[in-house]
Amino acid sequence: MRVGYIGLGAMGGALARHLVGKYTLTVLDLNKAVVADFEALGARAGSSPADVARNSDLVLLCLPRSSDVEKVIFGPAGLVEGLAAGKIVVDQTSGVPTETRAFAQRLSELGVSLFDAPVSGAMATAIAGTISIIASGPHEAMQKALPVLQSISSNVFHCGERVGNGQTLKAVNNMMNACCRFATLEAVAMGRKYGVPLQALTQALNHSTGRNYTTTGMLPNIAEGRQSTKFALALQVKDMNQAMLLGFDRDVPLPMASVARGLLQIGLNTLGENAQLEQMISVIESMANTRLAPDQATQGSARA
Amino acid sequence: MNIGYIGNGPFAAAAVQRLLGNHKVAVFSPAQDRTLQFAGVRVAANAREIAQGSDVLVLCLASHADVRELLGGSDGLAQELSAGKVIIDQSPGEPAEARALAEELRQRGVILLDAPVHSEVVDAPAEIATLTCGGPVDAFESMRPLLASLCPNVVYCGDSGSGRAANLVVGAVAACNRLITYECASVGVKNGLALEHMAAVLNQSSGANSASARVLPALGERSRTADLSLSAAAHELKLASRLAMQCGAPLLFGNVAGSMYLAAASRFGATSTLDDLASCFEAAGGIRFQDAKTRTTVA
Numbered sequence: 001m002r003v004g005y006i007g008l009g010a011m012g013g014a015l016a017r018h019l020v021g022k023y024t025l026t027v028l029d030l031n032k033a034v035v036a037d038f039e040a041l042g043a044r045a046g047s048s049p050a051d052v053a054r055n056s057d058l059v060l061l062c063l064p065r066s067s068d069v070e071k072v073i074f075g076p077a078g079l080v081e082g083l084a085a086g087k088i089v090v091d092q093t094s095g096v097p098t099e100t101r102a103f104a105q106r107l108s109e110l111g112v113s114l115f116d117a118p119v120s121g122a123m124a125t126a127i128a129g130t131i132s133i134i135a136s137g138p139h140e141a142m143q144k145a146l147p148v149l150q151s152i153s154s155n156v157f158h159c160g161e162r163v164g165n166g167q168t169l170k171a172v173n174n175m176m177n178a179c180c181r182f183a184t185l186e187a188v189a190m191g192r193k194y195g196v197p198l199q200a201l202t203q204a205l206n207h208s209t210g211r212n213y214t215t216t217g218m219l220p221n222i223a224e225g226r227q228s229t230k231f232a233l234a235l236q237v238k239d240m241n242q243a244m245l246l247g248f249d250r251d252v253p254l255p256m257a258s259v260a261r262g263l264l265q266i267g268l269n270t271l272g273e274n275a276q277l278e279q280m281i282s283v284i285e286s287m288a289n290t291r292l293a294p295d296q297a298t299q300g301s302a303r304a
Numbered sequence: 305m306n307i308g309y310i311g312n313g314p315f316a317a318a319a320v321q322r323l324l325g326n327h328k329v330a331v332f333s334p335a336q337d338r339t340l341q342f343a344g345v346r347v348a349a350n351a352r353e354i355a356q357g358s359d360v361l362v363l364c365l366a367s368h369a370d371v372r373e374l375l376g377g378s379d380g381l382a383q384e385l386s387a388g389k390v391i392i393d394q395s396p397g398e399p400a401e402a403r404a405l406a407e408e409l410r411q412r413g414v415i416l417l418d419a420p421v422h423s424e425v426v427d428a429p430a431e432i433a434t435l436t437c438g439g440p441v442d443a444f445e446s447m448r449p450l451l452a453s454l455c456p457n458v459v460y461c462g463d464s465g466s467g468r469a470a471n472l473v474v475g476a477v478a479a480c481n482r483l484i485t486y487e488c489a490s491v492g493v494k495n496g497l498a499l500e501h502m503a504a505v506l507n508q509s510s511g512a513n514s515a516s517a518r519v520l521p522a523l524g525e526r527s528r529t530a531d532l533s534l535s536a537a538a539h540e541l542k543l544a545s546r547l548a549m550q551c552g553a554p555l556l557f558g559n560v561a562g563s564m565y566l567a568a569a570s571r572f573g574a575t576s577t578l579d580d581l582a583s584c585f586e587a588a589g590g591i592r593f594q595d596a597k598t599r600t601t602v603a
Contacts, residue, residue, distance in 0.1 A: 097495065120509045132509055155508070159501035160599060168495045169505050176488045176511030183480035183557035190544075190553035191473035194399065200436070200461045204470050207434040207457035208422045210477035212513030243491070250494040252589045256484045256562065259556045288553040 002026070003148055004056030006049060007093075008034045011119065012062030014126040015092065017041075018152045026055045048188055049073070053082025058145055059089050060117075066095035073103060073114075085111025088141050090149070094118050094171075096242065097164030101119050104137075104163040105277075113141035116166040117149060117156075120173050123230065129153050132172075136165035137188065168246060175243035178236065179260045182211040185281065189288035198294050222281065222292050233275040237264045305450070306330070310351055310359030310374065311394070312337045314531060316364040318426045319394070319454050320345060323362075326453050330354050334374065351384065355384040360450060361391045368397030369531030371405070387413025390447060394420050394454070396540050399438070399472075399547060406439065406464035408487050415443045420465040421455045422474045424530040424578060430456040432514060434474065436468030472544040476558035479541055485515040486581060489523060490589040498599040499524050516536065517589070523582060524597030530578035534569035537578060541565050 001023060005016035008029040009271055019025050020041045027038045027048040035045045046052035049072045053059055059079060063069050069091055073079045079089065089107065091100055104114040115137020125131040129187060133149055133156045135142060149156045159165050159270045184205070191201045202223065205215040218228040247254045267283045268275060285291055309320050309325045312335040320340050320344060323329050329344040332354045341347050348354045355361060365371050371393060375382040386389075391409065393402065393416060402418040409416045417439035421431065435455035437444055444451075444460050451458045461470040469564035488511070492502050503520035506512060518529045541562030564584070572580045586592055 093517045109341060120505075132505065134505055153328050156341050157501070157508075159438075159505060160496075160498060160597075162496055165497055165501070168492065168497055169502065172488045172492045172497070172502065172513040173506055173509045175491070176484055176506060176513070176516065177509075179484040179488075179557075180481060180511070180513050183484065183561075184477050186553070186555055187473045187476040187480075187544075187558055190476075190551060190555055190558075191469055193553050194469040194547065196461045196464070196466050196470045196473070200466075201470055201473055204422070204434045204436050204457075204461075204474050205477055206458045207431060207459075208474045209424050209432050209481065209514040209518075210422070210474040210479055212430075212477070213510050215477070246495050247491040250491075252487075252488060252490050252494050252552050255560050256480065256492070256557060259560060263556070265533050290553070 001058060001148065002056045004028070004046065004052035004059040005047075005062070006052055006059065007062040008038065009062065009064075010123065011126060012092065014123060015119065015131075015152050016060070017127075018129055019148065022151050023148065026052050028052050032275060048077035049079045050077045050081035053079040053087070057087055058148055059087070060092055060148070061089065062092040064093070066093060066099040069093050069095060069103065070099070073107070080107070080110065083107070083110060083112045086144055087112050089114040090145055091116045092118055094239065094242075095167050095244070097167045100167055101164045113138060113164050115141055115145075118167050118170045119153070120170050121293055130155055132157060134159060134169050136160050137163050164278040171239070171243040174239040175257050175260075177213060178240055178264065179256045181214045181218065182260050182263050182280070182284070183256070184210075184212060184214040184219070184290070186288070187283045188292060189284055189290055192292055193288055193290035198281065198292060223294060226291065227278055229277045231277040233264065233268050233277050233279065236277050237261075237268050240264055285297055306358045307450070308341070308348070308354035308361045309364070310334065310354060310361065310524065311340065313363030313364070314339065314368065314426045315421070315423070316340060318463070319362070319364060319421075322453055324560060326423060327450070330357060334370070351381045352384050359389065360447070361385070361389065362394065362454070363391060364394040366536070368401045371395050371397065375405075377489050382409065382412065382414070385409075385414045386526060390415045390417065390443060392417050392419050392447065392451070394593050395537075396420060396471070396543060397468060398543055399469040399486070400550065402438065402468050403465040404451060415440060416464065417443060418465060419451060419454075420471040422470055422471050422478065423455075424478065424532045426531045433457060434459060434475070436461050436467040436470035438462055438468060439464050441509070469547060472540065472547050475537070475540045476544045476555065476561065479513040479537060479561040479565060480557045481513040482519065482578060482581065483564060485513065485519050486585040489520060490585045490591060491595070493591050493593065493596040494589055496599065497596070499593065500598050523593045526579065526582065526594065528579060532578055534565055534572060534576045534578060534580060538562065538565040538569045
């Protein structure tokens with residue numbers, strides 16, 4: 001099978017890297033240096049989306065947003081000019097499910113299947129080939145694309161035949177992660193301000209129904225002085241907004257997500273547009289006027 | 305060691321049952337709760353009888369006011385306690401109240417450990433029940449085996465009140481985990497996702513939490529995941545909100561969670577448990593979780 005990959009950014013590049021040497025690979029990106037790296041590894045550089053489509057049976061996309069996907073597929077020298085019946089497009093963009101479904105609908109008139117397969121997980125897992133790929137789409141196209149997806153990662157989930165479900169589920173996961181993260185940090189800040197050691201709080205949380213991804217990951221890292229996340233705060237705000245719109249567009253009340261989004265926005269406005277998610281720890285600390293990390297000298301106690 | 309257990313309710317009964325394996329236990333239930341009367345338990349006629357015959361007194365009452373009434377009220381149990389006795393208090397309450405009571409008792413030579421257990425289920429497996437303890441560290445160490453028989457996970461948190469403070473932190477995070485899980489599940493269901501897919505993916509991803517692991521797989525059938533009553537949980541969240549006020553912490557999520565638990569407790573009444581929260585989200589989102597267990601529709 002001939003495979004094309006368009007969008008070799010940090011994530012797309014790490015994903016496409018797994019296809020080198022396994023498939024006849026054509027790549028495309030605005031960044032010439034990255035394309036040259038792939039060429040050096042044996043991939044072919046495409047001249048346009050149409051050219052990639054002509055030279056591939058399956059084309060994967062990993063772009064910043066759904067509007068970019070639309071441009072690559074339907075814009076000048078777009079994929080459609082090189083696609084033919086039976087070919088498959090896999091969208092790995094963290095896009096908007098309704099827009100992705102509309103793209104799939106338009107392409108189906110050409111006999112082309114498009115489905116979404118966004119990824120969820122840290123960059124390290126993308127490089128290791130274990131990142132979660134959350135795919136959704138028609139069974140037949142999925143079966144054909146599965147070996148390619150499994151070359152990218154050993155963790156492929158197929159969550160239904162409805163295109164866009166993968167993107168919805170990824171957005172829901174982002175929202176769940178952010179809400180639990182800040183609900184945990186603010187409660188731990190209260191416990192720390194009272195004077196309970198961070199290690200005691202972490203141990204108690206991890207043996208209770210308070211356990212979550214943050215209590216098992218970020219809290220021990222704070223205690224050890226290690227960084228937990230490497231993600232731009234502005235992107236987290238974008239993801240959170242996108243997830244909340246999925247709720248609002250269908251009239252689902254979102255009390256917890258509203259608090260999380262508000263906090264993230266305050267953080268971004270306070271820290272500046274280049275801030276990292278990790279810096280939110282200091283925002284939570286200053287909001288409570290305490291420190292989460294163990295403080296050997298003075299236990300940081302402010303008794304009620 | 306002779307243990308005197310004074311308490312009410314299913315969590316107290318489960319604690320008595322766990323103690324019975326290793327200790328001689330006498331019980332007294334102020335609310336006349338007969339579920340504490342297991343075979344092998346001596347049932348005391350009143351609190352004084354318990355206090356006189358026990359080396360350690362364990363309390364598991366609904367509130368700190370109940371503890372105060374028991375110890376200092378007309379029954380005057382505190383008068384009966386001789387120096388050297390230890391009280392292990394599992395009742396919910398403010399950390400500051402535990403500190404004040406510990407100081408009063410200390411002057412009579414009686415040691416108080418605040419040692420609430422956080423658990424949503426009576427027969428909780430070890431990984432989801434934790435006892436947080438505050439009080440003098442030497443007393444904690446000497447009581448550690450007994451505390452471990454009450455709950456396998458025991459965490460020492462510092463001097464008097466710290467056990468309650470840590471318990472309130474855990475309670476706030478646990479409540480948020482559950483509410484966040486229902487809220488996110490509502491968004492997913494309303495957007496066409498199946499609960500089975502959400503459970504499979506979310507529990508392997510960064511959204512994973514204790515509630516997503518236990519509640520998502522049970523939501524379609526509305527199977528039991530909790531015995532804890534909404535009113536008891538709402539009471540604990542109110543205590544967390546008060547602690548936030550006292551020590552000057554914002555507790556944005558925790559306060560919202562407290563209000564939501566309180567609203568649900570009022571709506572569903574005394575017999576409701578945390579699992580009834582699902583109905584609130586169904587009504588709010590106009591969905592039925594049972595219709596979203598699996599989905600085969602292709603759109």
